[in-house]
Amino acid sequence: MTFKEDAALAAARLDQYLADSGAGRERVIDQKPMAGIIETLNLEACIREGGLGGETLDRFVRDYLAHTTRLHHPGFFAHQVAPPAPLGSIGSLIDGATNNAMAIYEMGPAAAAIEHFMVNTILARIGWAPMPDQADRRLKTDHGGGVLTHGGSLANLTALLAARHALDPRVRNQGNPGDLTLMVPASSHYSVAKAAGIMGMGQAGLVHLPVDDLGRVVPDRLEQAWTEAVDKGKRVVAVVANACSTATGLYDPVDEMADFCREKGLWFHVDGAHGGCALFTPRHRDCLKGIGRADSMILDAHKMLRTPTVCAAVLVREARHLDMVFEETASYLFHEKVQPGFDFIQQTVECTKAGLGLRFFLSMAELGEKGLAAYIDATFDLALEAHGLISGQPDFTCACPPQSNILCFRFRGRDSNSRDKDQLAIRDRLIQEGKFYISSAEVGGKRWLRIVVLSPHSTLAHVEALLDSIRDIAGRL
Ligand SMILES: *Cc1c(COP(=O)(O)O)cnc(C)c1O
Numbered sequence: 121m122t123f124k125e126d127a128a129l130a131a132a133r134l135d136q137y138l139a140d141s142g143a144g145r146e147r148v149i150d151q152k153p154m155a156g157i158i159e160t161l162n163l164e165a166c167i168r169e170g171g172l173g174g175e176t177l178d179r180f181v182r183d184y185l186a187h188t189t190r191l192h193h194p195g196f197f198a199h200q201v202a203p204p205a206p207l208g209s210i211g212s213l214i215d216g217a218t219n220n221a222m223a224i225y226e227m228g229p230a231a232a233a234i235e236h237f238m239v240n241t242i243l244a245r246i247g248w249a250p251m252p253d254q255a256d257r258r259l260k261t262d263h264g265g266g267v268l269t270h271g272g273s274l275a276n277l278t279a280l281l282a283a284r285h286a287l288d289p290r291v292r293n294q295g296n297p298g299d300l301t302l303m304v305p306a307s308s309h310y311s312v313a314k315a316a317g318i319m320g321m322g323q324a325g326l327v328h329l330p331v332d333d334l335g336r337v338v339p340d341r342l343e344q345a346w347t348e349a350v351d352k353g354k355r356v357v358a359v360v361a362n363a364c365s366t367a368t369g370l371y372d373p374v375d376e377m378a379d380f381c382r383e384k385g386l387w388f389h390v391d392g393a394h395g396g397c398a399l400f401t402p403r404h405r406d407c408l409k410g411i412g413r414a415d416s417m418i419l420d421a422h423k424m425l426r427t428p429t430v431c432a433a434v435l436v437r438e439a440r441h442l443d444m445v446f447e448e449t450a451s452y453l454f455h456e457k458v459q460p461g462f463d464f465i466q467q468t469v470e471c472t473k474a475g476l477g478l479r480f481f482l483s484m485a486e487l488g489e490k491g492l493a494a495y496i497d498a499t500f501d502l503a504l505e506a507h508g509l510i511s512g513q514p515d516f517t518c519a520c521p522p523q524s525n526i527l528c529f530r531f532r533g534r535d536s537n538s539r540d541k542d543q544l545a546i547r548d549r550l551i552q553e554g555k556f557y558i559s560s561a562e563v564g565g566k567r568w569l570r571i572v573v574l575s576p577h578s579t580l581a582h583v584e585a586l587l588d589s590i591r592d593i594a595g596r597l
Contacts, residue, residue, distance in 0.1 A: 121173040121174040121177070123217075125174065126173050126174070126177050127213075129174070129177060129178045129181065130177070130181050133178065133181045133182055133185060134181075134185075134209075137185045137188075137190075138192055138206065140190075141190040141191070141192035141193045141203075142192045142193070142194075142575075142576075142577045143577075144193055144194045144195060144577065146190060146193070147190075147554030147555070148189065148190050148193035148195040148196050148554060148555065148556065148557045149189045149190070149198075149551055149554055149557040150186075150187065150189075150554055151551070152187060157187050160183055160187075161180065161183055161184060161187075162180075166180070189557065191203040191204075191574065191575065192575055192576075192577065193557075193575060193577070194575050194577040194578045194579065194582045195555050195556040195557060195575075195578075195582060195586070196557050196574060196575045196578070197556060197557065197558045197559075197571035197572055197573065197574070197575075197578065197586070198557040198558055198559045198572065199559055199572065200366070200394050200420075200423045200424075200526075200572050200574070201422055201423060201429060201574070202422070202423060202424055202425070202426045202427075202574050203426070203574060203575055203576070204422075204426055204427060204428040204429075204479075204483060205426040205427070205482070205483040205484075205486045205487055206486070207482045207483060207485065207486035208426060208427050208428050208479045208480070208482050208483030208486065209428050209479070210482060211428070211478040211479035211480075211481065211482035211483070212428045212478075212479045214478060215231070215474055215475045215476075215478050215479065218231075218475070220475050221472045221473060221474070221475075222235065222464070222473060222474075222475045222477075223463065223464050223465035223468065223470065223471060223472065223473040224463045224465050225459050225460075225461035225462060225463050226457075226459060228475055229461055230475075230478075231475030231477060231478060232461055232462065232463075232464065232475075232477075233461065234475070234477035234478055234481050235267070235268050235464060235475070235476065235477035236251065236253060236461075236462060236477075237477070237481070238268065238433070238477045238480050238481055239251065239265075239266040239267065239268065239433060239435070239477075241484075242266065242399065242419060242433055242435055243264040243266060243435060245399040245400065246264070246399065246411055246412060246414075246417065246435060246437075247411070247412035248263075248264030248412065248435065248437050249262060249263040249264050250263060250264065251263055251264065251265050251266070251439060251462075253461075253462065262438075263438075263439055264435060264436060264437055264438070264439055265435075265436050265438070265439025265440075265441075265442045265443065265467070266433055266434055266435040266436060266439075266442070266467075267433070267434055267442070267464050267467040267468050268421075268431055268432065268433050268464075268473075268476040268477055268480070269432050269433070269434060269468060269469070269470065269476075270430050270432070270470060270473070270474070270476070271420070271422075271429075271430045271432050272309070272311060272391075272393035272418055272419075272420045272423075272432040273309075273311035273314065273315075274432065274468075274469055274470070275393070275418035275419075275420075275432040275433065275434040276309070276311050276312055276315050276389075276391060276393075276418055277311070277314075277315040277318060277319075277469065278434045278442070278445075278467070278468065278469060279358075279389050279416040279417075279418055279434050279436065280302065280312075280315050280316075280319065280357065280358055280389065281319065281445045281446075282416060282434075282436055282441040282442045282445050283357050283358040283387040283389060283415065283416065283441075284296075284300065284319065284357045284358075285441060285444055285445045286387060286415075286441045287300075287355065287356075287357055287387065288300070288355070289444070292445075292447070295320065296319060296320035296321060299353055299354055299355050300321055300325060300354070300355055300357050301321070301325050301326065301327050301349055301354040301355065301356055301357065302316055302321065302325060302326050302327070302356075302357050302358055302360060303327045303328075303329050303345065303346070303349065303356055303358070303359045303360065303386075304326055304327075304328065304329060304359075304360040305328065305329045305331050305335060305336075305337050305360070305361070305362055305365070305372060306328045306329075306331065306335065307331065307335035307362060307365045307366075307367060307368070308360055308362055308365075308391060309362075309366050309391060309393065312326075312360060312391065313326060321357075327345065327348075327349050327354070327356075328345075329342065329345055329359070329360075330342065330344070330345050333564055334368060334370055334519070334520050334563065334564065335362075335365060335367070335368060335370070335563065335564075336362075336365075336370050336371075336372055336373070337361065337362075337372040337373060337377060339373050339376035339377060339379075339380060342359075342377070342380045343380070346380075346384060346386075356386050356387075357387065358386070358387040358388070358389045358415075358416075359377060359380070359381050359386050359387070359388050359389070360389045360390075360391060361373075361374055361377050361388070361389070361390045361391065361414075362391055362395075363390050363391060363392045363395045363396065363398075363407070363408055363411075363417075364392075364394055364395030364407070364523060364524050364526070366393075366394065366561075367526075367528070367561035367562065367563055367570070368519060368520065368526060368528055368561070368563055369394070369395070369503070369522055369523060369524035369525065369526025369527070369572075370520065370523050370524075371395055371407045371408070371523055371524070374390060374408055374409060374410045374411055374414070375409045375410030375413075376410070377410075378410040378411075378413035378414055379410070379413075381413075381414075381415075382413060387415045387416070388413070388414045388415050388416075389414065389415065389416045389417070390408075390411060390414045390416070390417040390418075391417075391418055392408070392411075392417050392418060392419045393418055393419065393420040393423060393432065394420065394423045394424060394524070394526075395407060395408070395424075395524050396408070396417060396418070396419035396420070396424075397419070397423065397424030397425055397496050398496070398524075399411070399419070400425065400489070400492050400493055400496060401492075401493040401496045401497055402493065403493070403497050403500075404496065404497070404500060404524075407523060407524070412437075414437065415436065415437050415438070415441075416434065416435065416436045416437070416441075417434075417435045418432060418433065418434050418435070419432065419433045419435070420432045420433075421433065421476075421479075421480045421483070424496055424499070424525075425480065425483060425484065425492065426483045426487060426492070426495065427479050427480045427483040427484075428479045428483070430476070431476040431477075431479055431480045434467075442467050443466065443467070445467075446466055446467065446468070446469075447466065448466075454466075495576060496525075498576065499525035499573040499574060500522075500524055500525050500573075502525070502573045502578060502579070502580065502583070503522040503524065503525045503526065503527045503571070503573050504521070504522055505580050505583075506522075506527055506571065506573070506580065506583045507521050507522050507527055507529075509580060509583060509584065509587075510527075510529045510583075510587065511529075513587065514532075514534075515531065515532050515533055515534060515591065516529055516530065516531060516532060516587065517529065517530050517532050518530075519563050519564070519568055525572055525573040525574070526570065526571070526572050526573075527570070527571050527573075528561055528563050528568035528569070528570045529568060529569055529570075529571075530543060530566070530567075530568050530569060531543065531546060531569065531590050531591075531594050533594060538594070540566060540567035541567075542594065542597060543560060543567045543568065543569050544560060544567060545593075545597055546569065546590055546593050546594060546597070547559070547560050547569060549593045549596075549597075550586075550589060550590070550593065553589065553593075555585075555589060556582075556585075556586050556589060558570060558571050558586070559571075559572065569590075571583075571586075
């Protein structure tokens, strides 16, 4: 079998898969025990014998797809990974076939050029000056910068490293001193705490920002929190905003936080892994008002920009901060050379790096700016309509009106006697039934059911059917 024939077989299977998933013809989730999957897929014999291809490949793809979680399914309301635009997945295929590890320009000029272009596309939406395309960009200082990373966690780490370098460049040689701190909302994504750990600041290096009942930063109380930290002898590496928060989908007040950080000369980092998508829709851009006055931001293209996993972006207002973080030596990589492009390698934790820009670009090129905005708007709209529907039911309650496509709600039961563990039991049963796949989160010390609207095939009728399923399950608990 040739590559072309094998690819055609896989493409035919995937085509059917996307159609079935979108129409909700199969279960959205079907978790079988791992050992059974390993056996069904005949993994051991396949690697022992080799030569998988043609008919055997076709069977393998069929069985593999039968054990996947279907992100395009209208009942998919779970975690924040969007069903990718089909053209984006062709980007992953091309990237896999060419394997251009583009962190140095000579290993992937097309991939590097596309990454450069996509980073500039985001910078333009933030309102930061684009990176120049010459290799001599280090001579210039007044432009933004950025890089694509394998995920938002790595992107947060990268941005926070840049922030620390900007505050105290001696850390690179001398290690982390004990007085550095990050000021973050307690509801920030756990990758921020993880980054603090990796950076040697530990959990003791985190100061929680003052928040309201729903975990949103209260700008009026920032001054006091900052004064307390300074009085304890702390130096603040960065103030972090959720835009939006993972659990509730609510945005911190970026504009006011930017004012505060400007006034105090503090680095302001905006975690827009999920909600940074608002940059791409005029209708919701206001959620990020003031973003231009931040110092850094991250954005996951694989969350709301319909790009296949993984593809995240780190953006900085002043490229020089990112340029200087990782000034390492490696004689086989870093030396004088003549080249017409740009090495991203000095900007990342990674060395070998996939051509992530291609899947991102092709996803956007399929949808177009208007198509992408329409997708984001539709998911935000449906969350709002779902809120209207659910809060009108006597046996349900919502945590708050949604600001994005994330909505937390609870089954209360007739007598409002539903407990936290009932919510988790409901979710478990829903998943076992396989018609709907939702997640769950803790907000304000309580356990909530959580939907994230992601599939373009989901409608309000699906949300209504979800409520019926929940009632049905609750009646049998
Ligand atoms: C998902 C998420 C992250 C982590 O991104 P990954 O791509 O999963 O590593 C960071 N911050 C927020 C707010 C998120 O929602």
